[in-house]
Amino acid sequence: MPTFNLLAVTLAATLLGSAAPGAAGAAETIITLPRPDMNGGKPLMQTLKERHSEREFSAESLPLPVLANLLWAAAGINRPQSGKRTAPSAKGWAEIDVYVATTDGLYIYDGMAHALRLVVAKDLRALTGRQDFVGHAPVNLVYVADYGRMDDESSVADKQFYAAADAGFIAQNVYLYCASQGLATVVRGSVDREVLGRAMQLKPSQHIQLAQTVGYPPK
Numbered sequence: 001m002p003t004f005n006l007l008a009v010t011l012a013a014t015l016l017g018s019a020a021p022g023a024a025g026a027a028e029t030i031i032t033l034p035r036p037d038m039n040g041g042k043p044l045m046q047t048l049k050e051r052h053s054e055r056e057f058s059a060e061s062l063p064l065p066v067l068a069n070l071l072w073a074a075a076g077i078n079r080p081q082s083g084k085r086t087a088p089s090a091k092g093w094a095e096i097d098v099y100v101a102t103t104d105g106l107y108i109y110d111g112m113a114h115a116l117r118l119v120v121a122k123d124l125r126a127l128t129g130r131q132d133f134v135g136h137a138p139v140n141l142v143y144v145a146d147y148g149r150m151d152d153e154s155s156v157a158d159k160q161f162y163a164a165a166d167a168g169f170i171a172q173n174v175y176l177y178c179a180s181q182g183l184a185t186v187v188r189g190s191v192d193r194e195v196l197g198r199a200m201q202l203k204p205s206q207h208i209q210l211a212q213t214v215g216y217p218p219k
């Protein structure tokens, strides 16, 4: 399978005119992902048997179809009529966004469009955690809650609890997809949220919950 270079795809998308205008009128870089393959993978019980954390990664890129499947498994829309996702969320808020830090830049996964939108055209991988492997593994997912999407009547403590729980479900979806596909992954709470949040250009209402590294195990 060919390896995936996000920059190449990004440039192609922009040059081919598939980039939509951004809010400020500038061209927005959007990568439309291949449709997820919902038929593949190992049976659930075998997948559960193989789920584990791994902290050694090859630098090999994820092919685009693999990244597409991974993101759909994480938080893709599995019921288009309602727009609901593969992961549950408290009160259906869907307040967690999945950001994708790669060698080419930071993207946000748009589940409705099943696409990636470029947020920062810089390699922020090394800022997504305090462990050495984060800087060279091909993908670090960052789960960010937008408290602005959560009911105003909820207390801050409630929002914190629900956001953490909802991020956990996404992380487990990613664990299961990785176990099913022979990918290496580890979810991580050890993140400098202030430094990373600044680099990600987050709004005050956005709060980093967890990060999760994904890649191939070393050969």
Ligand SMILES: Cc1cc2nc3c(=O)[nH]c(=O)nc-3n(C[C@H](O)[C@H](O)[C@H](O)COP(=O)(O)O)c2cc1C
Pocket (backbone or CB within 6 Å): 051, 052, 053, 054, 055, 131, 186, 187, 188, 189, 190, 191
């Ligand atoms: C909320 C949470 C935060 C975690 N944070 C880290 C982390 O920062 N770094 C890390 O290497 N592992 C982290 N882990 C992974 C755990 O260490 C791991 O799940 C645990 O040792 C059990 O191993 P297993 O996942 O292989 O069953 C975290 C796990 C959870 C659930």
